[in-house]
Amino acid sequence: MALDPSQQEAVMQRQVETGHLFGEVAVELGFVTVDQVHRAIKQQQGFSVLEDGDQRLDPLVVTAFDPRDPLTSIARNLRATLTAALRPDGRPVRSVAFIGSDTDAELPVMVANLAVACAQTGAPTLLVDADLDHPHQHALFRVRNRAGVTTMLAGKAQDELLQSTAIGGLSLLTAGPAVPNASELFDRQRLANELEVLSENFDLVLIDAGCEATAVAAAKGLDAAIIVLRRNVSYMRNTRLLVEKLESNGQAVLGTVLVD
Numbered sequence: 001m002a003l004d005p006s007q008q009e010a011v012m013q014r015q016v017e018t019g020h021l022f023g024e025v026a027v028e029l030g031f032v033t034v035d036q037v038h039r040a041i042k043q044q045q046g047f048s049v050l051e052d053g054d055q056r057l058d059p060l061v062v063t064a065f066d067p068r069d070p071l072t073s074i075a076r077n078l079r080a081t082l083t084a085a086l087r088p089d090g091r092p093v094r095s096v097a098f099i100g101s102d103t104d105a106e107l108p109v110m111v112a113n114l115a116v117a118c119a120q121t122g123a124p125t126l127l128v129d130a131d132l133d134h135p136h137q138h139a140l141f142r143v144r145n146r147a148g149v150t151t152m153l154a155g156k157a158q159d160e161l162l163q164s165t166a167i168g169g170l171s172l173l174t175a176g177p178a179v180p181n182a183s184e185l186f187d188r189q190r191l192a193n194e195l196e197v198l199s200e201n202f203d204l205v206l207i208d209a210g211c212e213a214t215a216v217a218a219a220k221g222l223d224a225a226i227i228v229l230r231r232n233v234s235y236m237r238n239t240r241l242l243v244e245k246l247e248s249n250g251q252a253v254l255g256t257v258l259v260d
Contacts, residue, residue, distance in 0.1 A: 019080025
């Protein structure tokens with residue numbers, strides 16, 4: 001996929017404006033075809049585009065398979081928002097909790113696709129499933145859920161908490177075995193404290209906090225939170241209450257995302 005210098009400059013300038021990948025912009029500008037991009041991608045180390053039917057990932061994680069899918073575009077746009085976000089001290093936001101409102105089925109799928117989109121840029125990414133009562137990420141990425149967040153927060157030694165996925169640069173910390181005191185595990189921002197140490201080798205840490213009341217506690221101490229709403233279903237009154245709870249914990253709220 002060879003471009004002349006003027007084409008390369010045009011692509012890079014457009015990348016700054018959109019946050020999209022180099023190949024995506026090159027196709028948009030008419031410099032190359034989608035097939036050429038796919039061939040180039042497969043030659044790049046660390047950038048995973050899976051073939052249709054690859055059993056290592058659930059087809060719902062469409063960003064791993066189809067760069068033209070609408071959900072892939074949403075994931076890329078959200079990725080651009082995250083990479084541009086700054087903490088109050090001016091440093092980049094690194095840990096973000098995603099909290100759902102009436103999006104029990106949609107939230108884990110959206111966060112999984114976002115995690116793939118982030119890893120595809122070459123940024124080492126950690127996806128954490130903190131929805132302890134209704135975990136989904138291990139099923140979407142088709143890995144075992146023998147140990148994870150509950151193991152870590154219970155203080156039990158575990159050699160390999162993080163699992164690799166079919167996507168290069170994307171690691172997963174599953175929810176772990178079910179426990180009766182799931183809500184108590186998030187006391188005193190324990191998740192944020194543990195992740196601070198665990199995530200030293202990652203540029204981004206994305207937390208699927210779920211839609212339960214424990215989601216606010218799970219987010220405490222993280223850099224920021226994003227609320228995921230269901231269009232024409234989630235009530236704005238409930239959203240305002242959720243924002244107030246997060247802000248009362250000193251939590252920065254980057255915004256909301258509407259899903260269908």
